[in-house]
Amino acid sequence: MNAFRIRPAVGQDARVLADMLVEAANWNPVRSRTRVTVMEDPTVLHYIAGWQRPGDFGCVAEDARGVAVGACWARLFPADRPGYGFVAPGVPELTLGVYPPWRAQGVGRALLRELSREAAARGHARLSLSVERENFAQRLYVSEGFVTVAAGERSDTMVRTVR
Numbered sequence: 001m002n003a004f005r006i007r008p009a010v011g012q013d014a015r016v017l018a019d020m021l022v023e024a025a026n027w028n029p030v031r032s033r034t035r036v037t038v039m040e041d042p043t044v045l046h047y048i049a050g051w052q053r054p055g056d057f058g059c060v061a062e063d064a065r066g067v068a069v070g071a072c073w074a075r076l077f078p079a080d081r082p083g084y085g086f087v088a089p090g091v092p093e094l095t096l097g098v099y100p101p102w103r104a105q106g107v108g109r110a111l112l113r114e115l116s117r118e119a120a121a122r123g124h125a126r127l128s129l130s131v132e133r134e135n136f137a138q139r140l141y142v143s144e145g146f147v148t149v150a151a152g153e154r155s156d157t158m159v160r161t162v163r
């Protein structure tokens with residue numbers, strides 16, 4: 001198992017978050033799009049545009065040399081411009097991604113737990129997300145306390161309480 005550490009995400013992490021957003025958007029290799037195509041999609045860009053806005057928070061996993069290997073972050077969306085996992089204006093929606101060589105080593109779960117701690121520390125009561133039902137990540141979310149609150153054609157909106 002490779003060693004990693006988790007630190008808070010900062011304004012200079014926009015590039016790292018963009019990389020992880022592409023990983024999250026391309027979770028299914030059969031439907032994988034180029035980075036440029038993903039980043040041109042306004043519904044995807046929505047999750048990092050203007051990072052780090054007031055209210056945005058997150059964490060980054062780094063290897064022993066300080067190279068980012070994964071990230072999880074959350075942002076608040078307004079009801080008139082929601083994210084895919086929107087449930088209410090005061091509930092931050094999270095995004096999670098880990099570089100392929102670092103998957104299945106506990107990074108994703110550690111990031112999710114840290115993000116939940118940070119959400120609670122900031123006074124949030126809940127976190128939300130959207131996940132496609134075919135993505136094994138849904139099992140990870142269930143095991144971390146997320147429950148499905150709305151079901152779309154292919155995706156579920158999930159919520160967990162953080163305090």
Ligand SMILES: CC(C)(COP(=O)(O)OP(=O)(O)OC[C@H]1O[C@@H](n2cnc3c(N)ncnc32)[C@H](O)[C@@H]1OP(=O)(O)O)[C@@H](O)C(=O)NCCC(=O)NCCS
Pocket residue numbers: 023024025026027096097098099102103104105106107108109110130131132135136137140
């Ligand atoms: C989903 C993702 C963030 C999980 O991160 P990760 O670091 O690989 O996850 P972890 O190592 O913490 O593993 C979490 C659990 O998932 C399981 N898991 C990991 N990889 C798996 C795989 N390929 N298939 C099935 N289960 C898997 C692990 O066994 C672990 O469960 P356990 O603790 O009971 O053993 C990562 O795989 C990823 O970036 N995927 C592409 C982007 C994506 O799908 N993001 C989420 C969009 S909603």
